[in-house]
Amino acid sequence: MNTTIMAERLVVLSDMWGTKKGLWITSYLGYLQQYYDIVFYDCQQLANINETIDSEENVHNAFIHGGIDTAVAHLLKKETIPSHYLAFSTGGTIAWKAGLKGLPVRSLYAVSATRLRNETQAPDCDVTLLYGATDSFKPDMHWQKSVGIEPEMASNFGHDLYTDEKIIQKVCQDILKKVVLKKVV
Numbered sequence: 734m735n736t737t738i739m740a741e742r743l744v745v746l747s748d749m750w751g752t753k754k755g756l757w758i759t760s761y762l763g764y765l766q767q768y769y770d771i772v773f774y775d776c777q778q779l780a781n782i783n784e785t786i787d788s789e790e791n792v793h794n795a796f797i798h799g800g801i802d803t804a805v806a807h808l809l810k811k812e813t814i815p816s817h818y819l820a821f822s823t824g825g826t827i828a829w830k831a832g833l834k835g836l837p838v839r840s841l842y843a844v845s846a847t848r849l850r851n852e853t854q855a856p857d858c859d860v861t862l863l864y865g866a867t868d869s870f871k872p873d874m875h876w877q878k879s880v881g882i883e884p885e886m887a888s889n890f891g892h893d894l895y896t897d898e899k900i901i902q903k904v905c906q907d908i909l910k911k912v913v914l915k916k917v918v
Contacts, residue, residue: 742816743769743908746808746824748845748895749792751775757896761819764905769817776824780804796823801848805831815839819908821895822846825862832856842908844895847871855880863904865890 743765747755752775762771777783777792780800784791796804804827815837820828825846832838833856840859843849847870849862862884864871868891877883887894887903894900 740768740770742814743771744812744816744818745771745773746818746820746828747774747776748822748824749776749796751777760901761905765908768909776804776827779807801827801830805834809834809836812836820846825849829856832858842904844904845892850876855882861907863887865892865894868892
């Protein structure tokens with residue numbers, strides 16, 4: 734008898750740089766690919782952003798002025814299977830907003846999704862948020878209370894904490910605990 738165990742599906746959304754400055758993403762994929770069926774989205778491609786001058790300000794503004802909404806619309810069209818989501822910075826905001834619009838999200842692990850500070854409700858799924866304690870744009874205590882989610886804070890880290898090997902290992906271990914616990918139970 735052939736009993737094939739289907740891997741859990743994990744959708745990974747990049748930060749605003751996508752693969753342009755995203756070599757760090759390969760570390761996450763390397764850790765997680767043996768446990769998950771992974772689908773990866775470059776958020777710049779998802780948002781149809783192609784800035785000729787790739788400055789942080791230009792890319793950020795392109796997301797703020799329509800790019801996030803475009804990416805949410807594209808994600809809603811592309812993803813119809815209930816999945817787990819791992820998302821970074823702008824990618825976390827895109828997954829969150831898509832979840833509010835009906836994206837079938839089983840769980841969301843968002844790292845440095847600072848634009849969530851402008852959201853007033855959470856998607857209906859298991860949500861884990863991680864921020865660098867020194868990130869000045871992270872949601873404040875008032876937001877946490879109003880939305881009902883208490884993010885984890887990584888001391889001595891700023892916004893780009895998700896590119897650090899220690900944080901990469903921590904996030905992957907957190908995500909893998911859910912899969913291992915599920916298989917044991």
